[in-house]
Amino acid sequence: MKTSEIKELTDKEIIEKIQLETEALVRLKMNHAVSPLDNPTKIKVARRNIARLKTVLSQRELKQN
Structure with missing residues (x-):
């Protein structure tokens, strides 16, 4: 997911996306611990998406204050 x-x-949608991405990341990590994933870069992509979402959310909070 791109920043734009x-x-x-x-x-509200960003908060929901953060929750969904976090749940997906946990599932990916669990699956990877049990048996190696076909594409382990999915974990990195999920982490970066969560970071992007949190960054945009915190920027909006700073602008409001």
Whole structure:
């Protein structure tokens, strides 16, 4: 997910996306611990998506204050 796409979302949608991405990351890590994933870079992509979402959310909070 690109930053430009994230900026178009509302705060509520961003929070929901963070929760979904976090759950997906946990599942990926669990699956990878049990048996190696076909594409382990999915874990890195999920972490970076969560970071992007949190960054945009914190930037919006700073602008409001």
